[in-house]
Amino acid sequence: MDLFAFIKPKNELEQQGEEPVTKKRTPYVPDEMWTKCPECGTLLLTTDIEENLQVCSKCNHHFRLSARKRIEIIADKDSFVEMDSEFMSTNIIDFPGYDDKLKKGREKSGENESVICGECLIRGIKTVIISMNAEFMMGSMGTVTGDKITRAFEYATEKGLPVVAFTVSGGARMQEGILSLMQMAKTSGAVKQHSDAGLLYITVLTDPTSGGVTASFAMEGDIILAEPKALIAFAGPRVIEQTIRQKLPRDFQTAEFLQDKGFVDKVVDRRYLKDTIGHLLKIHNYEEVEPDERV
């Protein structure tokens, strides 16, 4: 039902069952102007949500962000330089239907892969940023995803830079078979070298982070942050329910649950995320780049 039917008082003509005159003056309201919060059901102006970094102003529900948008809200303005954006997955083990899935993923996300890597400034501090994309095959990790992440860590190690990674993923990409599983070891190796060089790695787990990504670089941060209510799991809730044949408690595998169990350092509201990360970088003695050195 049209929302305005409730608000708008009926005029005389309408009451007689004729076309309302006022309709002509009613501004056209396209559907995409409104977004319903899936948590509290409030109808929110899409532009308001945008301004609020995709967080519901009523209940604090964090909508999912695309990888680009994520970088936009974390990196200082115009400071992001992307790496390896041209890398594209191919159907390496001839898995049925994979070419089609890749095509759809590219169309839906407008990106070449499920992760964007690059260098940026965060509060003036040079940082390597890794941002995963749920719109590309649910952020699954294939060989190109793994390779881009590995290369980002190697670059950071070489340049002595900290890494901030935003994870969202369904896990390893089964369409690449065992080769995608190998990316768990590969990325972990790159994290280890970065860590052994004494460099800081912050992970921010966002909704949902699961499977092979949880069991590799997502859980290997020096500091592990998470967005409120994000689902963070090794095995997803459905798999567990099928295995143990029991209903799971409501807050099971949420960010808050993981913090409570000791696997997340801090649950941080998206609107304070940039401040928190910037502050952590400073505490670890990373210095701001001089303004004239900034590109």
Next chain:
Amino acid sequence: MSAYDKVLAARSTKKPTSMDYIHNLFGDTFIELHGDRNFADDKAMVGGVGMLNDIPVTVIGLEKGRNTFERMERNFGAAHPEGYRKALRLMKQAEKFHRPVLCFVDTSGAFCGIGAEERGQGHAIATNLMEMMALKTPVLSIFIGEGGSGGAIALAVADEVWMMENAVYSVISPEGCASILWKDSSKAAEAAECLKMTAKDLFELGVIERILREPEAGNQKMFESLKLLICRTFEKNLSIPGDELAQMRYKRFRKIGAQE
């Protein structure tokens, strides 16, 4: 044999388990070491020390159990986080004494359950991957049956990975794959072909170094020749400085799926 026949063979309860391998290779020299020093002793993960000819070795294996009672006790080879942490503890101990590490992999996967999630299954596996990659002592992993996803690779970040000819290693079970892709787990045989999970497939993909012949279950000669092969590999790798070995291990994985 089709790919799915291999899967069924890998799951066969008649196959020798990790304990069978350990007893046949190490005999009386094996001493089992228990516990992760944090939470508990996971019986799905066995570990200990022993002599392989004249080389002291740390041996770790995912153990499914040999009869129904044992299989229940060992949770059918599906380890909890404390199992992976126990494995890592023993590996670190091996590194300290510069002993090579031998891992046997046989699991349908890391356990999926409330306790496993509460105690950080993902974190436990991730830590193993990271630490194994930098272990400054030789590591060799042998797949003797099922190699299920994250639960298997958490014992397989090694200098070399070998597989028995009827073992499998996959990112997801063929049943799981079929039910996600085609909403029909009965198409597992098709999925098994697609996933390229047999020893031969993995050798061709450059993921493993060696396929081991399996004459028949529990054949004594097989264990003898396996022992010789393992000793030779450890002797070779023990002569390489630890840092270099870790660097070679990283390169081994680094090249899988590398762009350019």
